[in-house]
Amino acid sequence: MTSGSSFTPVNVLTGFLGSGKTTLLQRLLRSPRMKRTAVLINEFGEIGLDHLLVQQVDESVVVLQSGCICCSIRDDLKSALRELLSRRERHEIPPFDRVVIETTGLADPGPILYTLLSEPVIRHHFQLGNVITTVDVVNAELHLSRNREGIKQVAAADRLVLTKSDLAEPGQTAALRAELARLNPSARLWDAAQDPVDPDFLLDAMPSGTLPDSARYRLEGGVAREPELTAGKLAATGGLSRHTHSVSSFSLILDRPMDWTAFGIWLSLMLNRHGDDVLRVKGILCVEGTDTPVFINGVQHIVHPPRHLEHWPTEDHRSRIVFITRGIDQGRLRRSLEAFCRLRAAELSVA
Amino acid sequence: MCGLCGIFLTESHWTDATVGATRSGGRTRRHERLHRVAQANRILKQYGLKLTDWHGSAYLLGGQTGQTAIVPSVAAVWPAAERLRKQSIDPLDERLIEVLEHD
Numbered sequence: 001m002t003s004g005s006s007f008t009p010v011n012v013l014t015g016f017l018g019s020g021k022t023t024l025l026q027r028l029l030r031s032p033r034m035k036r037t038a039v040l041i042n043e044f045g046e047i048g049l050d051h052l053l054v055q056q057v058d059e060s061v062v063v064l065q066s067g068c069i070c071c072s073i074r075d076d077l078k079s080a081l082r083e084l085l086s087r088r089e090r091h092e093i094p095p096f097d098r099v100v101i102e103t104t105g106l107a108d109p110g111p112i113l114y115t116l117l118s119e120p121v122i123r124h125h126f127q128l129g130n131v132i133t134t135v136d137v138v139n140a141e142l143h144l145s146r147n148r149e150g151i152k153q154v155a156a157a158d159r160l161v162l163t164k165s166d167l168a169e170p171g172q173t174a175a176l177r178a179e180l181a182r183l184n185p186s187a188r189l190w191d192a193a194q195d196p197v198d199p200d201f202l203l204d205a206m207p208s209g210t211l212p213d214s215a216r217y218r219l220e221g222g223v224a225r226e227p228e229l230t231a232g233k234l235a236a237t238g239g240l241s242r243h244t245h246s247v248s249s250f251s252l253i254l255d256r257p258m259d260w261t262a263f264g265i266w267l268s269l270m271l272n273r274h275g276d277d278v279l280r281v282k283g284i285l286c287v288e289g290t291d292t293p294v295f296i297n298g299v300q301h302i303v304h305p306p307r308h309l310e311h312w313p314t315e316d317h318r319s320r321i322v323f324i325t326r327g328i329d330q331g332r333l334r335r336s337l338e339a340f341c342r343l344r345a346a347e348l349s350v351a
Numbered sequence: 352m353c354g355l356c357g358i359f360l361t362e363s364h365w366t367d368a369t370v371g372a373t374r375s376g377g378r379t380r381r382h383e384r385l386h387r388v389a390q391a392n393r394i395l396k397q398y399g400l401k402l403t404d405w406h407g408s409a410y411l412l413g414g415q416t417g418q419t420a421i422v423p424s425v426a427a428v429w430p431a432a433e434r435l436r437k438q439s440i441d442p443l444d445e446r447l448i449e450v451l452e453h454d
Contacts, residue, residue, distance in 0.1 A: 261387050264366035265394065268426035269442045272433075303365045328443070336442045339451035 007127035010081075010099045011203050012112055014153045015134030016143035017105030020163035020192065024134055025102055027197045034199055038096040040080050042104040072111040077101070078119050085125055098203070099126065108149050109156040114302045128304065130203055133157035134192070137168040140176050151247055154180060155279035155324045156299045157187045159202050166193040185249050186282045186322045247279065250330045254319040257288045258341045266340035267296075267303070270333075275301035277328055283321030284309065296321070364424035381407065387425055395428075397450060398436050402428060 015021045022041075028034055087093045103112060109131060116128045133153045136143065143150045154160065160180050165173045177189060190202065263285065271278060279300060284293040293312050297304040323333065366387075384404050391402050395412075405411040405421060412431050413419045420431040433440055441447065 259390075260368075261383070261390050265387075265390050265425060266442060268366050269394070269429050269440065272426070272429040273439060273441050274443070305365050306368050332443050332445075332448070335452075336448050339448050340442065342451065342454070 008097060008099060008125060009129035009203070010101060010116055010126045011129045012101050012103065012109060012116075012131045012156075013134070014103040014107060014109050014112075014131065014156070015105065015161070015163075016136060016139070016147060016150050016153070018139070019105065019134040019136040019143070020161075021102050021105075021134050024132075024161060024163070024192060025100065027192075028100070028199055028202065031197060031199050034098070036094070036096045037098045037100055038084055038093075039100050039102065040077070040084075041102040042107065072114060073119060074111045074115045077112060077115050078122065081116075081119075081122050081126060085121070098129075100203075106147070106149055107153075109153055110300050110302060113156065113299050117302060117304060130158040131156050131299075132159045132161060132202055133187075134161045134163050135176065135180065136163050137165045137173050137176050139164075140179075151183070151326075152279060152300075154183050154187075155247070157184060160184065160187045160189050161202070162189060162191045162193070164193065165191050183247055183249060184280065184324055185251065186280070186324075247324065247326050248328075248330065249280075249322060249324045251320060251322045252283075252334055252337065254286075254321075254338070254341070256341075257286045258319060260285075260287045260289075260294070262341050263287075263337075266337055267298070269340075270336075271298070271301050271303070274325075274328060277326040278323065279326060280324035281321060283319065284313070285319045285321070286317055293317070364426055366425045391425055391428060393451070393454065394440070394447075395432060397447060398432060398438070398440060400432050400435065 013021050013025060025039065025041075029037065029039070081099070084093070084096070084099065088095060101112065103109070113128065113131070115122065116126060117123055133156065135154065144154075162173065162176065162180075168176075173191070180187070180189065188201075190198075267281065278298075281296065281298040281303075284295055287294050290308070293309045295307045295309050323330075325333070384407065388402050388404055388410065395402055399415045401413050403411045403413070410422050410425070410428060411419060412422055412428055412435065414435045418435050420435060422428050422431050429440055
């Protein structure tokens with residue numbers, strides 16, 4: 001379990017090419033709240049960033065023995081974060097209390113998250129905050145159809161930022177909102193063209209607010225959707241959903257408290273065999289032996305350390321898990337999870 | 352690596368997190384490891400494999416032909432088991448689900 005208090009939060013800002021990542025970063029950095037922020041960017045674009053601490057990193061991926069690309073260490077990122085840490089300790093740079101990493105448009109978020117969560121030095125000094133993904137309303141269909149990483153970026157997001165909605169055709173924004181809510185119901189949407197910049201909302205990881213709660217979402221037929229979505233609006237996603245139809249999201253609700261060990265065995269086995277197609281797992285669990293919920297969050301093969309929340313976000317104390325998967329049968333996954341959670345090893349006597 | 356016994360000291364895995372019963376004092380760490388081994392063996396026995404705790408710091412996975420593998424966490428058991436058995440272990444396998452439902 002991680003307490004998180006002494007760690008420097010790291011936010012990952014990702015999104016398709018030209019979707020407005022740097023523009024969003026510029027707006028964020030204008031906030032006084034962001035003064036003590038170090039920024040790591042993959043490439044210097046045309047838009048200059050006038051900020052005290054900006055460092056460029058080159059993309060180099062070291063693929064580990066497993067051969068899985070998402071479980072790869074980003075060597076460049078590792079070096080950059082370690083250097084930041086070292087220079088801060090030696091007072092060579094101004095102190096910073098947050099890091100924002102802006103990725104390239106084609107970056108797979110997996111290796112970045114894996115590096116943050118598994119690299120021994122980094123994981124003891126930094127804590128992963130929200131993953132923010134920008135989505136260009138005008139070009140979303142093009143990006144999602146041509147860019148496999150685009151789906152991964154959407155699935156990995158805690159916050160989805162719509163950009164260029166002021167340039168979109170009528171109905172385009174509503175259709176995209178519907179499709180994004182279908183693809184990743186656990187992420188909260190923010191419209192850059194309409195909403196004022198709120199660093200707290202965008203950057204701060206707030207476990208109690210990261211799941212669909214009863215005020216904003218309802219659970220219908222096992223799928224979490226925003227209340228304003230109607231069948232008509234979903235149908236309007238038309239061309240976009242043609243490219244994303246193999247990706248589905250659903251929410252499982254389990255009535256009985258679960259054995260953490262049985263759940264860990266199931267999820268680790270599931271990710272071993274189907275990790276490439278389990279784009280996201282996020283949920284709060286009612287675990288036997290504890291009164292407070294346990295928050296879990298995983299992206300493909302990568303799972304954050306589970307965290308105890310201080311209290312349940314609502315009166316509903318059942319386990320709720322949102323899955324974003326590609327080509328996996330929802331009914332069979334549910335049966336599998338329930339069968340594994342029935343595992344009851346005989347109580348063992350320990351000498 | 353531990354200089355005395357040669358055991359790799361690995362970073363903890365998320366499946367090793369102390370959640371629930373252990374946290375509230377119901378199980379010791381050793382009891383939790385044995386519980387984890389017993390749970391994993393409910394799956395592994397379907398494939399002729401067996402897991403045992405190894406010095407409280409790793410797990411020993413063995414097959415019926417004497418092949419063994421030492422793994423640092425439960426998550427590392429599954430790829431090792433698939434290598435030993437030369438077959439996939441799929442939690443969505445209908446046969447496995449049925450066996451567990453009637454276990």
